[in-house]
Amino acid sequence: MPLLEIKNLKKTFGGLVAVNDISLTVEKGEIMGLIGPNGSGKTTTFNCIMNVFPITSGDIIFQGQSIKGAKTYNICRQGIGRTFQIVKPLARLSVLDNVTAAAFCRVNTIKEARSEAERILEFCELDKEKEKLAKSLPIGGRKRLEIARALATKPSLLLLDETAAGLNPSEADAAIELIKNIRNSGISILIIEHIMKVIMTISDRIHVINFGQTITEGTPREVADNQEVIKAYLGDQSC
Amino acid sequence: MKKNRWMIIFGALSLLFPLMVPSSYYLHLMIIALMWVIIGSSWNLLAGYTGQVSFGHCIFFGVGAYTSGILATKLHISAWWGLLFAGPAAMLVALFVGWVCFRLRGPYFALATLAGGEIIRLIATNWESLTGGMVGILIFQTFKSKLPYYYVVLALACLCIYLIKVIMKSKWGYYFVSIREDQDAAETLGINTLLYKNISLLISAFFTGTAGAFYMNYMAFIDPQVVFSLHYISVMAILVSIVGGVATIWGSAVGAFVMVGIQEMFRSSFFGLAPKWVSQAHALVFGLLVIFVIMFLTNGIVGDWAKIKRYVFRMPR
Numbered sequence: 001m002p003l004l005e006i007k008n009l010k011k012t013f014g015g016l017v018a019v020n021d022i023s024l025t026v027e028k029g030e031i032m033g034l035i036g037p038n039g040s041g042k043t044t045t046f047n048c049i050m051n052v053f054p055i056t057s058g059d060i061i062f063q064g065q066s067i068k069g070a071k072t073y074n075i076c077r078q079g080i081g082r083t084f085q086i087v088k089p090l091a092r093l094s095v096l097d098n099v100t101a102a103a104f105c106r107v108n109t110i111k112e113a114r115s116e117a118e119r120i121l122e123f124c125e126l127d128k129e130k131e132k133l134a135k136s137l138p139i140g141g142r143k144r145l146e147i148a149r150a151l152a153t154k155p156s157l158l159l160l161d162e163t164a165a166g167l168n169p170s171e172a173d174a175a176i177e178l179i180k181n182i183r184n185s186g187i188s189i190l191i192i193e194h195i196m197k198v199i200m201t202i203s204d205r206i207h208v209i210n211f212g213q214t215i216t217e218g219t220p221r222e223v224a225d226n227q228e229v230i231k232a233y234l235g236d237q238s239c
Numbered sequence: 240m241k242k243n244r245w246m247i248i249f250g251a252l253s254l255l256f257p258l259m260v261p262s263s264y265y266l267h268l269m270i271i272a273l274m275w276v277i278i279g280s281s282w283n284l285l286a287g288y289t290g291q292v293s294f295g296h297c298i299f300f301g302v303g304a305y306t307s308g309i310l311a312t313k314l315h316i317s318a319w320w321g322l323l324f325a326g327p328a329a330m331l332v333a334l335f336v337g338w339v340c341f342r343l344r345g346p347y348f349a350l351a352t353l354a355g356g357e358i359i360r361l362i363a364t365n366w367e368s369l370t371g372g373m374v375g376i377l378i379f380q381t382f383k384s385k386l387p388y389y390y391v392v393l394a395l396a397c398l399c400i401y402l403i404k405v406i407m408k409s410k411w412g413y414y415f416v417s418i419r420e421d422q423d424a425a426e427t428l429g430i431n432t433l434l435y436k437n438i439s440l441l442i443s444a445f446f447t448g449t450a451g452a453f454y455m456n457y458m459a460f461i462d463p464q465v466v467f468s469l470h471y472i473s474v475m476a477i478l479v480s481i482v483g484g485v486a487t488i489w490g491s492a493v494g495a496f497v498m499v500g501i502q503e504m505f506r507s508s509f510f511g512l513a514p515k516w517v518s519q520a521h522a523l524v525f526g527l528l529v530i531f532v533i534m535f536l537t538n539g540i541v542g543d544w545a546k547i548k549r550y551v552f553r554m555p556r
Contacts, residue, residue: 071426071431072426073429076426082427088423088424089424090416090420090424092420101414101417101428101430104410104414108410109410110409150427153428
């Protein structure tokens with residue numbers, strides 16, 4: 001049984017069809033990449049999974065149960081963590097408080113939440129910044145904070161939305177390391193990414209979409225050689 | 240440890256105040272200020288900490304006051320029972336207010352609560368069989384001396400601040416500020432934002448309602464114009480917290496004394512030393528003060544205390 005199964009997902013905003021009949025699965029322990037040009041419906045898919053808005057049709061099955069229509073906070077409690085493409089730090093709280101707030105999802109006392117938060121900050125290499133205000137972090141730190149916060153909710157599945165965007169090459173390498181470590185700790189990952197180096201290196205499988213529809217799915221190698229994918233990213237080679 | 244020493248000093252001073260300053264006039268000012276400590280702190284819990292800016296806190300104050308008054312006029316029991324029942328009554332009303340208003344965010348929530356305050360004022364004015372309408376409710380004052388009232392409101396204020404402090408250091412406190420900073424992010428962290436917004440509202444309403452019941456007992460007279468007042472109650476609660484410092488534990492306490500002090504200084508034309516027209520100027524001064532705070536001291540007196548020390552006391556950075 002796959003960990004996550006998206007079945008014929010369709011999402012329309014009035015007349016605009018943002019996601020059109022997308023089906024994909026994420027198996028336990030794997031890193032599934034989701035790629036496509038800008039505006040292809042990737043983040044909308046994430047928003048559908050988390051029920052940020054109701055889906056038009058289709059179903060989303062997590063650990064064998066449909067989570068269609070469930071409240072976002074319940075979906076988190078069931079085990080799906082999520083980062084945002086445009087980071088949403090709890091700006092006026094410290095880095096430690098950001099993650100402590102998230103840790104309360106699983107524990108009840110301040111002591112436990114704080115110690116769990118410190119453990120995760122160390123894992124994400126943010127422990128030196130733990131007293132700093134979240135808004136004072138540069139983009140690289142904010143992206144890592146997004147991940148740390150999601151990890152504090154102890155997810156089985158982590159939805160990463162462009163966590164490497166805006167990072168310089170060495171920061172991107174560190175991000176790859178972190179994502180690998182997360183997978184090795186037993187968390188499955190569905191990752192949206194534009195930076196090819198990142199997505200090709202860490203994904204077990206990749207699902208490619210464009211204009212809200214599936215183009216193809218396969219291993220990184222298969223996807224890189226696929227004509228449709230090349231056309232979608234680079235345009236028609238009619239010159 | 241230094242903080243504890245200050246707490247003990249202030250605690251002793253506040254207990255001994257009426258004995259040191261036996262003036263009925265100053266005791267009245269202290270009582271009113273302490274009442275605003277309660278209302279301001281509870282507004283701050285909802286608005287400063289949870290980010291839901293209410294312009295309708297008069298709803299809970301008035302409900303509390305009328306609960307106390309109606310117990311006396313309709314059920315013929317002592318209005319002091321209001322101190323016990325006003326909080327729960329205000330919470331019931333708050334449940335309804337939350338059900339309606341939390342569908343909205345930010346300025347729209349503020350407008351909805353403002354409208355709510357006006358609506359309940361009109362209801363109280365017109366439901367004459369229950370509230371006495373414009374005539375208001377008049378009861379006998381239990382005590383001739385102001386002393387018992389002072390200690391009651393002092394105890395209520397201490398309880399209020401203590402409870403808010405405890406709450407803010409708990410899981411609830413973290414959840415409240417998370418909702419304030421980013422409600423959508425908070426949802427994805429497993430926080431039931433609607434539930435916790437309501438919890439914050441209920442606690443806030445409880446204390447404000449209790450303050451209203453105290454007001455009924457102390458002033459012995461209420462009417463819809465006063466207790467359901469946008470200007471005198473709802474907006475004053477906001478001013479007290481802004482000037483003192485939103486999202487701080489002691490901000491509303493400091494703000495309460497500052498605002499009541501300023502209000503009285505102007506109402507009395509600087510205790511009779513200034514020309515008569517000065518007594519009309521308090522609203523103007525409030526407005527200027529808020530503008531000043533918003534521009535230069537956004538975190539209020541308590542929040543920006545370090546900044547104040549630097550500029551006023553010329554202390555080094």
